Amino acid sequence: MSNEFGSYIPLCSALAGGLLSLIGSWGAVWFSTRSAINRDSHQLANAFKGEMSALVHIAELRNYAASLREQAKWCTDNNAVGFFSAPSRKEYRAVYKANVGKLGSLKGDLPKQIAIVYTQMASLQEDLKTLDEIHIGTRTDAWMGQPVTASQRYSGMALLIEDTISKAKATLTEIDRLYPVSAR
Template sequence: MSSGWIDTLIGGGLAITGGFVSSWWQTKLTADREARQLAKAIKGELTGILEIAKVRQYEKGIEAALNHVRATSQPFIFSVTVRGDYTAVYRENAGRLGLLKGELPATISVVYTKIFSILEDFHLLTEIQGKPDRHHEMDLGRCLEMYEELLELLRQTLAQGQAVIDEIGVLYPK
C-alpha cells in the first residue's frame, strides 16, 4: 500500500513539474519569437535608413558643403528635407528592446539617438535656409563646426548602424 502512495506522489509531482516546465517553455518560446521579430524589424528599418543615406549621398553632400565653406570662407547652407517618419519601428518598440540578446538594446539606442541628432541638424539647416533673416545664425565658425560635427556623426552612425545590422544577423540568423 505504501508503494501506491509513493507512486501517486511521484506521479503528481511529475505532473506539477511538467505543467510548470511546459508553461515556462511556452513563455520562453513566445519571448524568443518576439525578440526575433523585433530584431528583424529593427534590422529592416536600419537597413532602409542606411541605404537612403547612401543613395542620396548625404555624406558627400555634407563633405561638399564643408569643403565649399573652407574654400570660400563663406557660410553655406546644405539642407535635406525629411518629411517621413523613418524611425517608427524603433519609436514604437523602444520599451521592448530589453528582449534582445547581448548588447543590442544599448547599441541600437545609441545608433537611433545619433539618427535623431542628425535629423535635428537637417531640420535646423532647412529652417535656416528657408528664412534669410536667420542666415546670421550660421556665421563661418558655426558653419564649419556644424558641418564637421555632422559629418563625423553621420560617419559614426553609418558604421555603427551597419554593425548593429551585422550583429542582428549573427544573433538572429534566418
C-alpha cells in the first residue's frame, strides 16, 4: 500500500506545481491589470482636475457672477432690459467630452460630481450663447422678457455660476483626496 501512495507523489507534485504556476500567472495578470486601471484612473482624474481648475479660474478672473448681478441691478433700477454679453465661441469642455464614457472608472462619487459640474457648465454656456446671439442680433430679445424677468434671469445665472464654482472646487478637493500626488 505504501508503494501505491509513493507512485502518486510525482503526480501530486506535478499537479501542485502546475496549480501554483497557474495561481502565480493569474496573480501577475491581475496585478498588472489592476495597476494599469489605477494608473489610467489617476491620469483621468488629473485631466479633469486640470480642465476644471482652468474653468474655475477663468470664471473667477472674468468675474462673470458679479457682472451678471450688476446687470440685474441695472435692469431693476432703470426698469429696462439691459444686455450682458460674454461671447462663448470655443469649446472649453474637451476633456469631459472626450472622456465622459470613462467617468465610471473614477473612485467614489467623482463620476456623479463631475457630471453635475459639467452639466451646469453646459447650461451656463448655453445661456451665454443665447445672450450673445441677442447682443449681435441673431436672436430676438423676447427671451429676456420684461425688466423684472431679465433681472431674475441675470441673478439666477450669477447664482448658478457661484454654485458651479463651489461644486467644482469641492470636486477638485475630492480628486486630491482620492488621487493624492504621492500615490503614483
